[in-house]
Amino acid sequence: xxxxxxxxxxxxxxxxxxFLWRGLSIDPTELPSARLNQPFPQFQLASLTEPERxxxxxxxxxxxxxxxxxxxxxxxxxxxxAFLNGLAQQGVTIYGINYKDEPLKAREWLKRYRxxxxxxxxxxxxxxxxxxxxxxxxxxxxIDAQGVIRxxxxxxxxxxxxxxxxxxxxxxxxxxxx
Amino acid sequence: xKSWLHSLLLGGLLALGSVTAQATIEAYEFDxxxxxxxxxxLTEELRCPKCQNNNIADSNSPIASDLRREVYxxxxxxxxxxxxxxxxxxRYGEFVxxxxxxxxxxxxxxxxxxxxxxxxxxxxxxxSRRRRQSTAEGPKVGLDAAERERLNQLLEQDKKR
Numbered sequence: 001x002x003x004x005x006x007x008x009x010x011x012x013x014x015x016x017x018x019f020l021w022r023g024l025s026i027d028p029t030e031l032p033s034a035r036l037n038q039p040f041p042q043f044q045l046a047s048l049t050e051p052e053r054x055x056x057x058x059x060x061x062x063x064x065x066x067x068x069x070x071x072x073x074x075x076x077x078x079x080x081x082a083f084l085n086g087l088a089q090q091g092v093t094i095y096g097i098n099y100k101d102e103p104l105k106a107r108e109w110l111k112r113y114r115x116x117x118x119x120x121x122x123x124x125x126x127x128x129x130x131x132x133x134x135x136x137x138x139x140x141x142x143i144d145a146q147g148v149i150r151x152x153x154x155x156x157x158x159x160x161x162x163x164x165x166x167x168x169x170x171x172x173x174x175x176x177x178x
Numbered sequence: 179x180k181s182w183l184h185s186l187l188l189g190g191l192l193a194l195g196s197v198t199a200q201a202t203i204e205a206y207e208f209d210x211x212x213x214x215x216x217x218x219x220l221t222e223e224l225r226c227p228k229c230q231n232n233n234i235a236d237s238n239s240p241i242a243s244d245l246r247r248e249v250y251x252x253x254x255x256x257x258x259x260x261x262x263x264x265x266x267x268x269r270y271g272e273f274v275x276x277x278x279x280x281x282x283x284x285x286x287x288x289x290x291x292x293x294x295x296x297x298x299x300x301x302x303x304x305x306s307r308r309r310r311q312s313t314a315e316g317p318k319v320g321l322d323a324a325e326r327e328r329l330n331q332l333l334e335q336d337k338k339r
Contacts (some may be wrong), residue, residue: 033272133269135227135241
């Protein structure tokens with residue numbers, strides 16, 4: 001019995017070591033979204049491309065889609081823009097939220113780099129961003145046909161990330177059909 | 179020519195000054211001292227989601243500045259501290275609280291140390307009691323007859339070798 005007790009410190013050490021080792025591979029900047037599986041926050045904001053038109057959360061409903069938060073001041077947004085263009089060409093619905101940006105610059109950007117977005121919401125003071133829990137552009141959300149947030153990705157969308165997003169969207173598509 | 183250059187330099191310096199002034203943390207004015215203190219306390223206890231080892235009072239990242247503005251707006255509208263904290267948690271998650279709320283999930287965090295302290299105290303108590311019991315019986319001094327016999331045997335064996 002006493003002998004077994006001698007092994008307790010070793011066991012504690014192994015347990016501690018396991019957690020610390022696991023901690024090495026965890027990215028602390030990746031936060032779980034508090035908005036997951038909740039309806040898209042309500043908003044009433046102008047469209048970037050047609051400023052006289054008001055968009056609301058109802059405009060994002062209808063089918064599973066991506067919602068991409070972007071801005072011209074964000075270098076990573078530029079990086080992922082070409083990829084988003086490609087997705088739009090494949091027929092993926094992408095809504096844009098132009099986050100804390102200058103509308104003139106943003107419109108210029110869409111003209112120059114092509115516009116992958118079905119609609120672009122103009123969130124100039126970042127209020128919608130705060131409601132979504134955005135803490136840095138770019139962020140990309142997957143929403144279902146009812147406008148419920150199903151997935152969140154922080155950072156650029158590339159082929160690897162898209163695989164994950166597509167999986168979520170496919171699940172929504174088949175889940176919605178049955 | 180020289181004065182022209184001078185004014186250009188001065189203008190540049192002024193522009194630079196205004197840029198740094200913008201980058202530092204903005205000042206908010208409050209109706210009363212109590213609200214100001216609540217603002218200070220709230221912004222010190224809310225963590226900046228972008229720059230994770232800062233609270234939103236100390237960080238000059240754009241998101242921290244937005245969140246300060248939001249806290250200010252809510253306090254001016256008469257929101258309670260709990261309402262402000264709920265507002266942040268529904269958007270950014272429990273993560274933004276530097277002082278986690280007491281829920282089933284955080285029980286181990288809040289009460290774990292006391293439980294460990296209790297276990298430690300119990301261990302000390304048990305050990306000291308056991309020691310006292312053994313001293314009460316009195317330490318054994320010397321050898322009894324059987325032991326002396328065995329010792330002699332052993333010593334004999336050694337001599338023979």
